[in-house]
Amino acid sequence: MLEHIKKISSLEYRIETDAAIGMNVPVRVFANDDLLKKMINDRTIEQAVNVAMLPGVQKNVVVLPDGHQGYGFPVGGVAAMDYYEGIISPGSVGYDINCGVRLVRTNLTEAQVRPRLEALVAELFATIPAGMSKKEGCIDLSSSELDEVLVRGVPWLADHNYATKDDIRMCEEGGHMEGADPHAVSDVARRRAMPQLGSIGSGNHFLEIQKVDKIYDLEAAKLMGLEEGLVTILIHCGSRGFGHQICKDYLVVCEHSHQKYGIELPDRQLACVPNLSEEGESYKKAMRAAMNYSWCNRQAITHWTRRSFELVFGKSESDLDMKLVYDIAHNSAKVETHRIEGRERKVTVHRKGATRAFPAGSAEIPEKYRRIGQPTFIPGSMGSASWVLLGMSSSLELTFGSTVHGAGRLMSRTAAHKAYNYKQVVEDLQQKGIHLRSTTRYDVVEEAPQVYKDVDIVAEISHRLGIATKVARLVPIGVMKG
Secondary structure (H helix, E strand, C coil): CHHHHHEECCCEEEEECCCHHHCCEEEEEEEEEHHHHHHHHHHHHHHHHCCCCCCCCCCCEEEEEEECCCCCCCCCEEEEEEECEEECHHHCCCCCCCEEEEEEEEEEEEHHHHHHHHHHHHHHHHCCCCCCCCCCCCCCCCHHHHHHHHHHHHHHHHHCCCCCCCHHEEEEEHHCCCCCCCCHHHHHHHHHCCCCCCCCCCCEEEEEEEEEEEEEEEEHHHHHCCCCCCEEEEEEEEHHHHHHHHHHHHHHHHHHHHHHHHHCCCHHHHHEECCHHHHHHHHHHHHHHHHHHHHHHHHHHHHHHHHHHHHCCCCCHHHHHHHEHHHHHHEEEEEEEEEEECCEEEEEEEECCEEEECCCCCCCHHHHHCCCCCCEECCCCCCCCEEEEEECCCHHHCCCCCCCCCCCCCCCHHHHHHHHCCHHHHHHHHEEEEEEECHHHHHHHCHHHECCCCHHHHHHHHHHCCEEEEEEEEEEEEEEEE
């Protein structure tokens, strides 16, 4: 594979189409030399080449700077499939459908929060359910109410006083994907969904209290309500066991169906069916239901976060000015129109570990941000920074309007446990002034900051490429882990 990788510039590499092995389009890798070496050491590049073999894939497969090996399709990968002739692939969306990030700003400064930080983190930890399957504290849903959540998304929560109209406006897709259908979801998935709405989960999911460390784009930051020294809250989680079960269910469907449609798979983990097939339509209906569930999940967590701040600081949500900056998904498949080979084409863009980064003027952006572009976020990992970026016009040509979703793992979870221990990680965080609460010690070790790539470098590459440019750097002061 190494001999086929051609260096285009200091931040771009290319693997040309090789019909002899079944590639339909080239692969573009956006990374520096060091990040590329790490991608080569796992199966990132090999997986991207496999995606380039799928029916209906358009223009090129993209690997972003945070790219690393995933299930079949690389995490930090983007591929657009022709809407009419292409495929839909559950593994290319991922198990945690609409895992995503939302940022809430406050008018509090670090100096105001520090004296109450320990109490605040404790209150958040006591109020917001976390971990693999914890039910206590989640929204208690009947079967019919679950259907409403799956079909209507965040607007249903607004009707039940868990969300505001501003929350809906500042959420990607308005917190609601059309075309969701609860009947496309298995009973097993429904049982997993009902007790988990409003919970963080485990693994790399978290809630962080952060401060705005540095502003890079004054105009954009002002519009988002961000100023140096102000405290923000970053929430990173997804569709919990519900989305996982949907992916699992439809991977089985695709594995049993792809041969019926004459689809040859370079990797069984890329099991897929034609986008407009009966099986493809069913998966999309279920996937959209999981996306709506996930937006509701982050919204419910936001509601309880606001209540915790109110209790600890003795002020109302409005007095604290706790506004949602934006909420964005990073595991999805969406129907979009992109210019390919000189003409507009309708495609299904698979973004796995990648977020939209649409430029100014895009109709998909909330009206508030349409003049400047879409906010995007790169979450860090406990001890590292997070970033606020702004979608740019270059993203449409380079990455189908996409950018990175995180730093990207350097080390497997097993390797993390061999290299680090709980006491070591916690002491390191304490030295940085970061207060941590976690459900288990296990997750803390496998999510140690050192197991991820340098998030500042990843943000800088996105900025230099012009796919999403730097607005603000955020650093953690308090962390809640599942």
